[in-house]
Amino acid sequence: MQDWNSSTWVSVDEPKDSEAAGAVVLIVGAGSGVGRAVARAFAQDGARHMVLADLAPDTASRTAGEICRDFGLRDGEDVLARRVDVVDRVSVQAMVEATVEQFGRIDKLVNTAGVVASPMTLTDTTAKEFDQVYRVNVTGALNLLQEVGPVMERVQASTRLSGPAASSSRSMVFLASAFCFAASRNHGAYVSSKHALLGLLRTAALEMAHRHVRVNAVCPTWVDTPLMAEGLRTNPGLKAYIKRVVPLGRMATAEEVAQVVLFLSSDGASFVTGAAWSVDGGLSAGLPPLPGLDLPGGSGSGSGSLEALGHPERLGRAGKSGPTRESEFPQISTL
Template sequence: MNEGWARASSQESVKYASNKDYRTSTFTMNVQDAKSVDDMVSFVVEQYGRLDYCVNAAGVDNGVHAPLADTDIENFDRVMSINTRGNLLCVRAEAAAMRKQTPKTWISRNGTRDIGRGVIVNIASANSFAGLPGKGSYTISKHASMGITKMAGLDHAPDGIRVNAVCPTWVRTPLLDEELQKNPEVQGMISAVVPIKRAAECEEVSDVVAFLCSPAASYINGASLLIDAAVTTTVRLF
């Protein structure tokens, strides 16, 4: 990820904080390196006392599209190392830290309920459920993310840890905006494939992430939520 974007997002978040004690920080790490991931989790716990929720969003595309028979194995290994192994390393370290914590409770209109020790949300993809011609390495890696999500949610439910995934299609990010400027054909592809003819706004993904992290989703675990405006429901002919 671009470090400048991370710092800018961190600083911007302060404007929307309602808690007077809200603090923010950034940390440079490499999801392919187990020690780097462990250091990140340790840093957060040391700085803030506990780890209530994590959102794992690191990932790369497979670049040039090619049929599976023409897959560049070195590139496949790179994509899997970041998107799959990196996701696993993050979930592993986060769950290990969360299960040491004291569970929290939430008071609702029906009384007090246990909401567990922490929440993990993986940013997967609509490609976790459907393929796209020539995008094999990415699609395989995102299918694997769903396996990680399901197994972590299952294994750590007794620890009071929930693990879910959100699965968006195209999202309006600085990277997509740059791509749209360089290649106007991308907008045509989005219009042809997405029923509402546009990419998702960032908030249309982040609001779902916030819901999954909240007590409102305390009975949702090992699940995935598609954020694709119905892209994956049928074949689009025009």
């Protein structure tokens, strides 16, 4: 794969000279999926000081090793791998302290950790199941905001920057979901947690703006990740369904989502905060075709239905029984 440069072609595996080279980047959920793609995107953009964290430490270590090998960085020095449980405030605090001890500050935070529960109606969802989803998707995000935010604010205050330089240096990007904007039957806990997450992030954006810390959300629909591959195996018709209802006729790649995260983290988005960017191939722009209609200009056969717009249970956990213990709610890089 090639990137076009005004004077020459360069391989995408050759790091660029950019603002990322001097930034300290903390990525939560970096072990797989979108989080792994984000880590590689930052390395490609020149990042040389990175902490890659995940609930599964072996996956974080694997991503760190790959990046060090592919981009000529030093494992354990330029790139650190950490275990973190975003639900556990002490675990988050330890991760932040380790980052500051190694690199002195945090400039960019990306959080891709979240959970998806099995489908059930609101009346069938227990308070415990509801709370378990919220603990990861909402309280986990709050823990990161409360631990990383003050670190960013202190550094920003100490630099006494003004103008564009002040607003561009520190940023947080959280992976949210297309279901921040719409609901789906049988997924009340997940959908409402994503609505709550968006409200939390917008509040944080307002409260941290005076210190020039930007907070944004990226809201994808189906993404081609290992988790999604499991969903395709258990739902043979899902790929055709996605092709029918998504105007661009496919799911996103993890790399496509990562590029949006990278931009929102960069100086190019220095005046963007409190935003929620859809990465959904046009899905949220309109409704699927009505049953039986074949209209020109669409990517599908026209056999969709208005009721088929949701179904996040097909994101990768369909066909599985719902988690019953906290440990059965893995933190994953997903929607």
